[in-house]
Amino acid sequence: MTYVRDVAALARKDLLLELRARETLPAMLLFVLATLVAFRFALPADASERASVGLLWVAILFTALLGITRAFIPEREQRVLDGLVLAPVDRSAIWLGKVLATLAFLGAAELVALPAFGLFFEGVTWNTVAAVVLADVGISAVGAILAAMAAAGRARELLFPILFLPLSLPILVGGVGAAVGDDPARYLAFLALYDGVFAILAWASFEYVVTE
Amino acid sequence: MSVAVAAAVVLVAGVALALLWAPEDDDQGPSQRIFYLHVPIALTAYAGFGWGAWKALRLLWTGGQRYDLESYTAIHMGTIFGTLTLVTGSIWARTSWGVWWSWGERQLVLFLILFLFYAAYFMLRFSLPDGPGRARISAVYALFGVVLIPISFLAIRLAENFIHPVVFTRDGPQMSGDMFFTFCVCLAGMLLLAGTLYLNELAGKRLDLRLRELREALELG
Numbered sequence: 428m429t430y431v432r433d434v435a436a437l438a439r440k441d442l443l444l445e446l447r448a449r450e451t452l453p454a455m456l457l458f459v460l461a462t463l464v465a466f467r468f469a470l471p472a473d474a475s476e477r478a479s480v481g482l483l484w485v486a487i488l489f490t491a492l493l494g495i496t497r498a499f500i501p502e503r504e505q506r507v508l509d510g511l512v513l514a515p516v517d518r519s520a521i522w523l524g525k526v527l528a529t530l531a532f533l534g535a536a537e538l539v540a541l542p543a544f545g546l547f548f549e550g551v552t553w554n555t556v557a558a559v560v561l562a563d564v565g566i567s568a569v570g571a572i573l574a575a576m577a578a579a580g581r582a583r584e585l586l587f588p589i590l591f592l593p594l595s596l597p598i599l600v601g602g603v604g605a606a607v608g609d610d611p612a613r614y615l616a617f618l619a620l621y622d623g624v625f626a627i628l629a630w631a632s633f634e635y636v637v638t639e
Numbered sequence: 640m641s642v643a644v645a646a647a648v649v650l651v652a653g654v655a656l657a658l659l660w661a662p663e664d665d666d667q668g669p670s671q672r673i674f675y676l677h678v679p680i681a682l683t684a685y686a687g688f689g690w691g692a693w694k695a696l697r698l699l700w701t702g703g704q705r706y707d708l709e710s711y712t713a714i715h716m717g718t719i720f721g722t723l724t725l726v727t728g729s730i731w732a733r734t735s736w737g738v739w740w741s742w743g744e745r746q747l748v749l750f751l752i753l754f755l756f757y758a759a760y761f762m763l764r765f766s767l768p769d770g771p772g773r774a775r776i777s778a779v780y781a782l783f784g785v786v787l788i789p790i791s792f793l794a795i796r797l798a799e800n801f802i803h804p805v806v807f808t809r810d811g812p813q814m815s816g817d818m819f820f821t822f823c824v825c826l827a828g829m830l831l832l833a834g835t836l837y838l839n840e841l842a843g844k845r846l847d848l849r850l851r852e853l854r855e856a857l858e859l860g
Contacts, residue, residue, distance in 0.1 A: 579776060581767075581768075586762060597787075600798045617794070625790075628786055
């Protein structure tokens with residue numbers, strides 16, 4: 428029970444920080460809109476509607492990239508992480524709190540992105556919505572631990588996209604497949620498998636990333 | 640030293656068998672013989688990644704710092720052999736299908752993703768300050784790698800359904816006994832070669848580390 432309370436407190440800290448500073452979320456919202464507009468001009472007029480689904484997923488991944496890159500940098504710069512590691516909480520709770528906060532940011536960005544996509548390109552199916560929800564879990568789970576790894580190094584912002592993109596390619600496959608594939612359920616199941624496998628791995632190994 | 644000699648002998652024997660003794664493939668002709676290099680190289684790359692992840696697991700489990708260098712060196716070997724897999728696969732694709740790259744070839748696409756992933760491993764490692772923190776973070780990343788291999792393979796198979804259908808398959812005639820024997824010799828040779836390189840590099844890196852420690856001790860003294 429204390430575990431749940433720790434996680435909630437940590438997630439609340441991130442959300443409160445965002446409410447006061449308003450740094451990440453406005454940037455994500457503007458970025459996803461700007462990306463969709465840019466894609467409108469990147470697609471030739473006779474491109475198939477299916478191609479635009481792929482672009483939606485690229486926009487989602489890049490927006491996540493923008494939001495998660497800085498997830499652990501304030502913690503490192505202000506030495507919050509030292510305090511958190513010393514605090515009597517399970518270290519995986521730090522990861523889970525960050526995952527929940529990231530999920531909230533991603534969800535808010537997609538609440539804008541999906542209607543905008545429907546407006547600019549074509550309607551969004553329920554399959555795509557389900558795939559986005561499943562993908563968000565995987566993106567946050569993998570993103571939070573990789574951001575902690577990248578923040579420990581010198582390159583930081585530069586490093587995170589390079590770590591994140593190869594690992595997120597399966598998410599891209601699952602998301603696009605759920606929209607255009609013959610059998611969307613298979614792709615949704617694949618996304619769920621990805622979420623499960625990587626969430627367990629990240630949850631179990633996070634303490635080694637932050638222990639000094 | 641004895642591993643190096645064994646690697647040289649077995650590898651030369653394997654190449655000789657592949658070029659002179661193994662029967663010619665009915666379909667592909669002489670170009671099929673690159674199979675005896677390409678596939679053992681690919682399996683050796685997997686062995687490198689797997690060995691690196693195993694050492695990473697040992698590091699996290701026991702905290703023994705020597706596993707860090709072993710894991711790093713194994714992944715270094717895996718990446719070198721993985722790059723060779725891409726090169727030999729590309730050459731094979733050119734001779735059999737006339738193109739340097741085919742997205743229909745699952746193993747090649749998988750190696751491209753793995754190449755990107757493990758190239759980032761080195762970026763990560765060189766960005767982190769030296770010490771036990773770097774060892775642990777590198778180890779966690781190495782574990783993500785071995786989990787990514789099957790997940791990516793599954794993703795590539797799923798993606799074929801909507802990107803484009805499989806045009807080329809390699810499930811031609813079953814391998815004959817002669818071919819399989821040649822393949823096994825080549826695989827053993829390649830693994831021995833990787834083992835030799837691994838032991839050499841490990842010894843070199845340990846020497847480096849020792850030298851640095853001695854130098855620091857001298858400067859302090």
